[in-house]
Structures are given as C-alpha cells and as structure tokens.
Amino acid sequence: MVFSSFAFLLLFMSITVLLHWVLPAKWRNPFLLLVSLIFYAYGEQIYTVVMLVTIGVDYLAGLWIGALEQRPDRQGLRRAVLIGTVILNLGSLCFFKYTNFLLQTVSDVFGYTVSLLKVAMPIGISFYTFQNLSYVLDVYAGRTRAQKNFIRFATYVALFPQLIAGPIVRYVEVEEQLVARRVDPEKMAQGIFRFCVGLAKKVLLANQVGLWASQVQELRSVQDDVLLAWLAALMVTFQIYFDFSGYSDMAIGLGHMLGFDFPENFHYPYEARSITDFWRRWHMTLSGWFREYVYIPLGGNRHGKARQVFNLFLVWFLTGLWHGAGWTFILWGLYFFVLLVLEKFVWGRFLDKAPAFVGHLYALFFIVIGWVIFFAEDLPSLGQWLAALAGAGAGVGTQGLYFALTHALPLLAMAVGSTHLPRLLFGKVKEKCGVRGGFALCALGTVGLLLLSVAFLEADTFNPFLYFRF
C-alpha cells in the first residue's frame, strides 16, 4: 500500500489512527504490528513471510548476543553470532535485490545466456534490513540492550509509516517510544499538517514534474537538444527531492499521529554550499547509517589518509549499490566519492572561503549532474544525456521552448519550494495570526492541500476512451 492511494488515505490511515488512539496503551503495539502486517501483505502478499523470518532471526540473534555479553569466555561465539546474523540479513537483501543484476553482468561479460530468476524485490527490504542491522549491531556494541518482548521488536521493524521508504529509524532512536508513548492531540494535529504537506509534495509536485520529465525524455528520444537535456535534468532533480522528502514528511507525520518521533531525513539539501554539505542534508538517516555502521567501524579518518580514502570509497560504493542494482547507481555513488575526496583534500578550503553564491552554484551543478547519472537508464544513454547537456545535440528546437514556457511557473515555484523560504514566510504569517489564528491557518492550508492532492490523484486515473469500447 502506498500513502498516496485512496485505500490508505480514506480507510487504512483513518481507521488505524483512530483505533490506536482509543486503545489502552498495552494493546497499542500488538495492534500496530497487526495493521503494519496487513499494510505490507496487502501489496506484497507472500513476501511478508520474508520480513517475518528476518524479524524472527534478528530477534533471536539480539537475545543471544545480549545473553553472551556477560560471558568473557564466549566472546568468540558472540562475534560469530553477529557475523552470521549480518550475513543472513545482507544475504537476503542481496538475493532479492542483486541476484539478477549479477547474473546479467556475468552473462554480459562472459557472453553466456543466463536465465534470470523470477523474483521480485520485496518492497522496503532495503530499509528494514538496515533497520534490523542497526539493532543487532547496537546490541553487540552495547549501545542498547536486547529487546526481550517480541511484539515490541516486531513492531519496530514492521512499523508501517517508515517501512517502505524510510526514514531509516535506528532502534535506539525509538526504543523508549516503543515502551511508552503518549498519543497527544497537539502532536497528532502537527502530524496531520506534516502528512498533508508531504502528500502535496508527492502528488502536486513530484508526480507532475515526473510526468513532464518523462514527456521531455520521450521528446529527447526523437530529437535531442541542449535545452531539452537541461530541462530533463532539472525536472528529475525536483522530482526526486519532492518525491522522497514528501514521503519522509508523510512518514514523520504518521509517526506523530501514533505518538512517535522519527528522525528528520532532509534539511533543504538544494541549499547546500558543497557536496559534503549536501550529504549532510540529503537522506540524512541513510548517510548517518553508513557513517555509524560502516565508516566509523572501518576506522574512519583515524588510520591515515590512504585508509580514509579507501573507507570513503567503500561507503560510497555501497551507497550507490544500495540505491539500485545497476551500474549507473554504482557510478553515481563513486561520483560522489570522487567529489567528496576532492573537497576534503583539494578544494574544500577554497570553497569555504569563497562567497556563498559560488558554493551554491558549485554544489547545485554537481547535484544536478549527479541526478542525471542516477536517472539515466543505462551507461550509453547517460553518455548521450551528458553530451547533450554540454551542447553536443541539435540546435534548440521549439519543443524545449514549449516546455520552458508552459512549465516556467511551476518550476520556479519548485525552486523556491526546495529552500527554507516558504517555511520562513509561512512562519511569519502564522506569528501575525496569533496562536489560535496560526492553528486555523495551518488547518485550512492542510485541508486545501489535501483536497488538491485528492483532485490530482483523481485526475491521474481519469482515462477517457475516445472510441467505442471493444
């Protein structure tokens, strides 16, 4: 089930939040677990079993590792349990996500024809695998204690708001909330506001600009020029930000409705002044996860520059691979590795001293090129896209002008919308309205955004047939 579906908006969300609200505290976790499993099984059917097995394995592993903590003589076993669990988790992720990519690569390189597996990737597996690993690793490192209550642990993993698209919530961040949380009306109202803002970002902005991007890409397949190439690059840049941050907003908002505080995932990433800065603002829970569980355990920057560069390389190779099974994604990760290393050791100092606008332009340019790598279908089309951006295509045709002209206003709005300005402005207006007036303003805005989002969702399904039905 996705948040931007009517089944979720009209039925699942309202029933879940209302029942969770009225239930006695001790019934809340079992209830949340149950509805989360329904949420998942509704779209994924049999793959729910994969998640349940993962939950079971990690629950037992956590208990085992926790129990061995006080046994200095059994540290070898404890380590072995950890390694085994990590391998099981990553093995399941790799099997579902990367098997076909590997088979394809092998067949491309060696010229065999390998038949691909008929497995679909269980939705959210990249997210919940990382959540589970955070738990097992933290128990091992003694940062938290093993969760003895199975329902509580299963609720953490399966929790529907962040199950399928993040944020990646570390176990330690919600540990206490799993035991005791208050469903507070004010927090709930805030959650509703946040959810609707996220929904609007997804439906009104991301879906629309995504549609235009695909129209522009279709045109580019017939005749390419520099304007179309840049329009496409800009459009996917906005699409992924509003899509992903919108989904995170919805997850955080839903968390508030259920009494949870999930970590923030985006902090105006397109306001970054460097690529280093960008990655402190983009998908923060993922970069935080890699820092915490890969970069620092590998030694981070404590073992000399060469080792640091290698650590960075590994982190960014994995980050690329995490985003998808494909060479463009790996290239995308390594692209950031190169930029980050260059910033760390070559031009970072100059960048810090340069005027702000230089930093912004520099960062934006490389961010946009990054999304071109990310969205390119394969390496040859990436080459064509980059060449077209550099002006290697035909002269500017009228199609690009059409898109530039008809979508100038929304694109400008999205540019402003990805900065902190709207929030600042809205905050000022809200302040003027007083406390209750401010609330009324938020409520009205929320209802308006929801109505427009529903209208756009309806319009997406509006499919007239010109001719008689067969």
Next chain:
Amino acid sequence: MDHTKLEKTENVQAKEPNLKRVSFWFSLVFFLVLLTVGLLCFILPQETFSENENRVLSTFRPSDFSGLGDEHFQEDFESFLTDQFPGRENLVRLSSGLKYATGTRDIGGVYAGRNGRLFLQVTEKDASAGKWEDREAALNAFLDAFPELQTDLILVPPASALYAGELPAFAYTFDYPARIGQARAFARTKDNLNLIEVESALQNAKEQGQNLYYRTDHHWTFYGARAAYCAYLEQLGRTPAAGDALPVSEDGDFYGTLASKSMLPVDPDRLQYSLLPEGCTATADGKEIAVYHPERLEGKDHYLFFFDGNHAQMELHGKGQGSVLVVKDSFANAFLPFLLSDFETIHVIDLRYFSESLAEYLSAHPVDRVLILYETGNLLTDLHFTKIAFGLN
C-alpha cells in the same frame, strides 16, 4: 533540525492550553471525514458508466472481499475507490483548472489552445515515420490484390495543421507534412491509387470564415466534411450534388471528446447538420438504421447524430449513381451523408470493428471504386488499419 519547532510547540502548549482542545477536535473530525468519504464510496449507489470517459467504471460488491490477498485485489480495489469517489469529475475539473492556471497547456493528452480551441495531442513518437511504413505495406498488398479497382485516399489534415495559429505557443505535434509527403510518393508508384489532397480546399473554406473542426471535439464539422466532399467529387470529375448544401439546423451545448479528456472549462460547440437528401436508407451490420439520429443531440456525444456512431459494416442507399466502398474512421461519419446525393450504393467498412476479410467482402459486393478516408493522426496511431490486407496473400 526540528528542535526549534518542537520547542516552540511546547512553549505554545504552556501558554495556551486551549490549543489542545482545538487539536483534539481538528484531528478527530479530520479522520472521521476521511473515513466517511471512504465509506460513502461503498454506501452511495455505485456508478457503472462514465459518459465523459466513455468507459465502464470499477464497482465493488461485498463478495469481492473474498479476493483479498489476491495479487490484483490492490489494483482493483484502488480503481473502485477512485472511480466511485464522491464528486470525482469536479475534482478532475479542479485539477485541470489549476494546471491550466499555472501554465500547463497539455492536459490529459489535449492541447489547450487559443480561442477556446482544444487539440488532440499526437506527437512524433505517436505517429512516427515507421508507423506510416506499416500502413503503406498493408495498403500496398490491398492495391496489388485489386489492380483493376480504383482506390482514392483522403488523409484528413489534423486540426493542428489547419489551426496552427491557435495551438499553444511552440506546441509540438507529429510531422504531418512529412507523412503526407510519404503518402504522395507512395501514390505515385501505384497506378490504382489516387491521393486526394483536401488541405487546400479546407484552407479555402476556412478563409471564408467557416469553422472546420469542433473546438471541443476531435472531429471535423459540417463545413470541414463538406469542403473535403467537394474536393473528392471534383477529383472524380463530377459535380458535387450536395456541394451547396447548408446546415438546416444547429444544435447547442455539445461538449466533445476533447472537453471530456481535458476536463477544462470551455464553451460548448454547436453541431450543424443538414437532413439532405431525404428518403435514404441504411443498414448497419445487417440491421436497418436511420442515417440521422436527432435523439443523440439530447445526449452527451452529439457526433453520434450521424449513423448512431461507428459500425463494423454499413450499406447506404443514396440518390446518385454508381457504387463506392468507403474504408474509414469516424471522420467519415460526418462526410458520408453528402455522398448520398451522388452514389446509389455506398458500402462502409470500419476496420476497427470489422473482423472479416475485406477482400472477401469486396468479392461479395463488387463496387465501382474504393475510398479510404482517415484523419492522418488516426491512421498513424490506429493499429487496425493493417487489417485492410487480411486474407490477402
């Protein structure tokens, strides 16, 4: 990052305990309203057909819950909710209005042009060169199978060619001149094919102030069809008997297919028609039908006025001489009534619905000549045209 916000909320809470009550009621009402709307989809009488979309809507019966856990359940259930959502069409109108207001000029596959004129968006990708070649191959097989039979081809220009000035600025369409050029080159290689170019005739009619295409529908009007009809008869070396026919009547409030597709707020069209000539009979798929269907002017799609829409096969008996077979799309529906004054027998085949062999049909119903009439974009996007070569080898 959101600590400032949280702190603020807490401060506010301390100062203004009332916000708690407001929040409580707001949240409660918010979810209850959503739930009610969801339940209304079940409770309200379910609509089974959407006139604007010309399609069957998804419905739901309690027994359908037995499919829960099915792979398709999610999809089916979602289309039920979206199709039965209260006020659905008004919401779509709201979204189209907002899209238009913020600058978008192609909505639901329709260009919103100037002077309230809507255009079907057919891009080069939709109607590219390769598609012409497929159709040319099928037509070639047909022409070779009937070397003695004279075939005329009318490729109706798209509205965007005649009303290019009313398209949104820089709007892109498929390369109509290029496709006509290909058709011309092909016709030169075939002795029994004559491409009748009607664009200049339409252009002349337009310059006389006639509106040739509906503003809200993808079809041509009485005047558009009449101009093409005159050009056709003149090519045959005959005087068009209905060449000066005038519309006897005009019917208002026709919101055509393009208005339905885009759901933009536009002024309705008026459908002009003449009832000439009187006393002609027609059969469609073996059943007798009227040529004109005034009752359709009361309904949604006024263009059904002609022959009650499309039929796989029709046989018309007119007041003129000779016989012709017309292979056509729906553009011919407004065009055929003119031919009734000039031909005695008119066979009509719509390949989109005709599932038999055209060659066999022609053997059973010999005709003097053949006319293929399609709107150019339709011909290039419609897959069924290649059926013209069915049963030929």
